[in-house]
Every structure is written in C-alpha cells, then in structure tokens.
Amino acid sequence: MARNKFDVDEKLESPFRWQHLKRAGKYIARHKYKMLLALLLSALASVASLYIPKITQWVLDEAVPNQDAAMIGRMALMFVGVISLSIVLTAIRSRMMAHVSQQIIYDIRSDLFSHLQKLPFSYYDSRPAGKILVRVINYVNSVSDILSNGIINMIMDIINLVFITVFMYSTDPTLATVIVSGLPVFVLIIILIKPRQRKAWQNQSNKNSNYNAYLAESIDGVRVSQLFDRQEVNISIMERLATACRTAWLKAVYISNCVWLSSETMTQIVTTFLYIAGVYWMGGGKMVSFGVILAMGQYVSRFWQPITNLANIYNSFVNNIAYLERIFETMDEPVVVDDAPDAETLPEIDGEVDFEDVTFAYEEDTNVLEHMNLHVRAGESIALVGPTGAGKSTIINLLCRFYNLNGGRILLHGKDGSTHDISKATLRSLRSQLGIMMQDSFIFSGTIMENIRYGRLDATDSEVKEAARRVRADELIRRMPQGYETEIKERGSNLSQGERQLVAFARTLISDPAILILDEATSSIDTQTEKLLQEGIAEMLKGRTSIIVAHRLSTIKNCDRILYISNKGIAEAGSHEELMARRGLYYQLYTAQVREEAA
Numbered sequence: 001m002a003r004n005k006f007d008v009d010e011k012l013e014s015p016f017r018w019q020h021l022k023r024a025g026k027y028i029a030r031h032k033y034k035m036l037l038a039l040l041l042s043a044l045a046s047v048a049s050l051y052i053p054k055i056t057q058w059v060l061d062e063a064v065p066n067q068d069a070a071m072i073g074r075m076a077l078m079f080v081g082v083i084s085l086s087i088v089l090t091a092i093r094s095r096m097m098a099h100v101s102q103q104i105i106y107d108i109r110s111d112l113f114s115h116l117q118k119l120p121f122s123y124y125d126s127r128p129a130g131k132i133l134v135r136v137i138n139y140v141n142s143v144s145d146i147l148s149n150g151i152i153n154m155i156m157d158i159i160n161l162v163f164i165t166v167f168m169y170s171t172d173p174t175l176a177t178v179i180v181s182g183l184p185v186f187v188l189i190i191i192l193i194k195p196r197q198r199k200a201w202q203n204q205s206n207k208n209s210n211y212n213a214y215l216a217e218s219i220d221g222v223r224v225s226q227l228f229d230r231q232e233v234n235i236s237i238m239e240r241l242a243t244a245c246r247t248a249w250l251k252a253v254y255i256s257n258c259v260w261l262s263s264e265t266m267t268q269i270v271t272t273f274l275y276i277a278g279v280y281w282m283g284g285g286k287m288v289s290f291g292v293i294l295a296m297g298q299y300v301s302r303f304w305q306p307i308t309n310l311a312n313i314y315n316s317f318v319n320n321i322a323y324l325e326r327i328f329e330t331m332d333e334p335v336v337v338d339d340a341p342d343a344e345t346l347p348e349i350d351g352e353v354d355f356e357d358v359t360f361a362y363e364e365d366t367n368v369l370e371h372m373n374l375h376v377r378a379g380e381s382i383a384l385v386g387p388t389g390a391g392k393s394t395i396i397n398l399l400c401r402f403y404n405l406n407g408g409r410i411l412l413h414g415k416d417g418s419t420h421d422i423s424k425a426t427l428r429s430l431r432s433q434l435g436i437m438m439q440d441s442f443i444f445s446g447t448i449m450e451n452i453r454y455g456r457l458d459a460t461d462s463e464v465k466e467a468a469r470r471v472r473a474d475e476l477i478r479r480m481p482q483g484y485e486t487e488i489k490e491r492g493s494n495l496s497q498g499e500r501q502l503v504a505f506a507r508t509l510i511s512d513p514a515i516l517i518l519d520e521a522t523s524s525i526d527t528q529t530e531k532l533l534q535e536g537i538a539e540m541l542k543g544r545t546s547i548i549v550a551h552r553l554s555t556i557k558n559c560d561r562i563l564y565i566s567n568k569g570i571a572e573a574g575s576h577e578e579l580m581a582r583r584g585l586y587y588q589l590y591t592a593q594v595r596e597e598a599a
Helices: 019-029 032-049 051-063 069-118 121-125 129-171 173-180 183-220 222-227 231-285 290-331 392-399 427-431 448-453 461-470 474-478 497-509 527-541 576-582 585-598
Strands: 349-363 366-376 381-385 407-414 419-421 434-437 515-519 545-549 561-566 569-574
Touching (some): 019 032, 019 290, 069 129, 129 290, 173 231, 173 290, 183 222, 183 231, 222 231, 231 290, 349 392, 366 392, 366 407, 366 569, 392 515, 448 461, 448 497, 461 474, 461 497, 474 497, 561 585, 569 576, 569 585, 576 585
Parallel strands (some): 381 545
Antiparallel strands (some): 349 366, 561 569
C-alpha cells in the first residue's frame, strides 16, 4: 500500500543534549522548596527503615540467646514505630509531589500552548493537527513525572545507597564487599544497552505520533469518509499504523526490560555468594552469627533495590528524552510574525491603507505579488476578483500581517493624521481594529451568545443581540430552542453552513472594526439568506473601509472600486461600469459568470 504523510516519521533536528534537562530545570526550580522538603522527608523515612535489619540482628544475636523478653518487647515496639514513621513520612512526601507534578504539567503545557498561539500559519500547514496535539497532551504528561518524582527519587536512591553502604560495612565489612562486587558488571550492562534503548523509544515516539495524527484527522473527516464509502480503506490504514506502533513499543519494552532483568539477576547471584561466603568462607571457615547473615541478607535487597530503581529511573529518562526533545523542538519553532522590539501601539485608525511596492512569496523564488502599489481611501469599499491563486487572499493576509513582506511596506493612517508601518505596530493593536470574515468561519463549542461575544469579550447581551439583528441573524436565533443560550456543538455541527456564517458575521460586526474584510464571506449562504445578509452588510459598510473578496460578482457591483488581481499584481481597477466598458479581463470574467448562471 502506498505510503502517506502519516507513515513518515518525524526527524529530530538535533541529537539530545543534557542541556535539555538543564533547560527543563526552570520548571523544577519553581517548586524547589517543596521538592527539598520532600527530599528531606524521604531521607528520614529511608534512614528509619534501615534500622529494621539492625533490630532483627539484635533480637536474634542478643535477645533470643539470652531469653531477654523485655528486650524483645522493646525491639517489637521499636520495629512498629520505625515502620509507622516510614509510612507516614512517605505518604506526606507522595501527596506533596503529586501536587508538584501536576503544577509542572500545567506550567509546561501553558508555555507550549502560548507559543503555539504565536506560530505562523505555515507551521500548521506543514503538520497534521494530531502530531501537534500529541505533544501538548501525551508528551507533557510523560515528562512531568520524571521532572518531579524522577529527580527526587534519583537523588533519594543515591542517598539511600550511601546510607545502606554505611550500615552494611558497619555490620560486616567483608560481606559488604561481596554485596557490592556485582556493581561494576551491572554498570557495564547499562552502558551496552543505553544506545539501543534510546533509539527504540524514539522510534516508538514516532509511530505513536503518526497513529494519533491519523486518528485525529479521521475523526475530523468522518462525514467525508462515510460519504465516499472509505471506511474499509481508513481501517486498513489505521491497522497498519497501529501495528507499527505496537511493534515499536514491544521492541522498546523488550530492550528496557533487559535493564530490570539484569538488576534482578545480579541481586540473586550476589545473594547466593553472600550466603556461601557467610557460612563457609569468612574467618577461615568459621561460621558467622545467624543474626549477621540474616541482617546482611536483608541489606542485599535494600542495596540492590535503589540500584534497580535508578535503572528504572534511567529507563524513564531514556523513554522521555525523546518526548522532551519534541516539546522543546516545538517551543524552539521561530515566531516568524511577532512584535518588533520597538513595536508601537497603533492609535485609532481611520481606515486609509497604502500598499507601497509590496512583494511577497510563500515559497522562495515564487512571488505571488510583485512591486504592487495600492491606495485605499478611508471609507472606500474595494473588491478583489481574479483567478484562483492570483493573490486575492494573500493581500488580506498581508494586511492582517499573518505573514511578513518580502519587500515594500503597508501603511495605515490614524485619525490623528499619523502614518504607521504595520510591521512596526503591535499585532494586538493592529488586528483589534480589523474585522475579518472568512469563507469557512470557525464556530466554537458553547452558546450562540458566547460565540458572538468572542468578537468583543466586554460586549453586553443587548450589544450582542443588536449585532445579530443588524446581520439579520436575530430572528433565526430566536427560533432556536433556547434562543441565544442554545448550545452549539463542536465546530457548529448542529447549525447549517448559512447559520454558521450569520453567527460568525455577527461576531465580526460586534468588534466594530475600522476596516472590514470579507473573504468569500457569503459564498456558502443560500440566495435567500444572502439577500438578508446583504442588507446588513450595506448598513455596516457605511463610513467604514471594506475589502471584499467574492466569486459571485453580482455581490460586489456596488463597490467603489473593483481590482482584478492577476500576474502578481493589479491588472485592472475601476468601478463595475468602468471595467465593463473597458471590455478587458473583468468583463470576460463577469460575462462568463452571467452565462454560467443563466445556463
């Protein structure tokens, strides 16, 4: 079966560097006091629990041989007290670190989402939405625990090793040496496994990302899939991606389990040698006390347990390194369109616009616009027409500064007579004075009232209803079950295309923009609805600069000027009557459309 974009694995732009963990340290530093307290509680719990083997030794070597019932009673109480103290301290520490872990998730996800809000359209055009979503949700969840509990546990296990080693050598130095003798072999195994393990988990990360990306697109496009009876094809693609994901995961887990298996094997081997040495080897064949052997036997598991924990933490680090790389890779995506260092707040504008020698290309060496000049008077209505791909929407995108110019500049004029280059204005002050209505306007989940108010969050209910009335949406909304409080499903699926456009138009109108931009805004509305909407548009355009892109040329006949965009610029300009009299490109387009509608 042919490969598609979901079969293509993401490539890391640079290999992992430990600086990534250092960079992640800023999220840890915000909670350093809680983490230090958790570390102290863990240390106290660990030291307390290390007295349990000592208690066992004292009972077996002193209390039992001497039949000292009082000592046995004291040791029993001490045993219960040590265990209780360890449980309480561990519970407090676990609760504290759970809060820290969730806060780290919040912090990373907030930073990541904030950065995604600033990235240019080109970033989203080149990536499936699912691959972006998996970074914000899955990857952040995975790395948060290793950045909180993982760090604490690693430090704590190292401290445990020191304490346990001290306790072992204070009990019997020679047997303690036998216990630690397997450590160099285990370290060598880790060094050999490390490269394969990281590569395996990176591969699993790629396959999981592919799977999630296809799943997100399939759910989003389920109506089209059913319309074209493509379910079986989609299932086969999903099965292939799921199989690749499962295979990669099984391989990664198999390699990771080798670390755990090695640790467990070394524990059993060292325990065996400990008992052999304790009974037959120490002191020239003289048998050591039973209490010492039993205590050292407990210390074996306690010595190798933190080593196993460190190996597991290492596993988690390796597993999450790929996720951390992906997160920082996203955070490092350059914000191409952003406020200049010396950006100024744009004052209230009057709607006058100047394009001066504007050149722009989406791809290098392929200009869409070239040395284009355009002057739009305040309050003037401009229509952009022309063939698909000529640059009509590009002009709008550049005015809204969704992309940076390759050459030239765009100027806006303030009501105070000042002139401002939009590249030197803050994006917020620029876009807050532009009202943009697209062909496929996005409708959010929530009520109709909330969707309209999205255009101006401080708008009152009466202002929302007035905006809806002016675009002829009020009557339609009032006929709905709960009127303005009617809940809209995801993407407005319970509204018709025309109804979605009317709600979106009211949302644009309520922002009271100085410049109104309509990009195919009425193309998806039926003729009757469009007739009502045109009345609202005509009222709103009064005294307001407007730029309209429309394929239905009948809707822009009354514009002050019509610009025919072709050949990387403005091929023709004039009123409808002037362009028809010229019998040029606009005349050909208009007459062809009239004949098509008549047919």
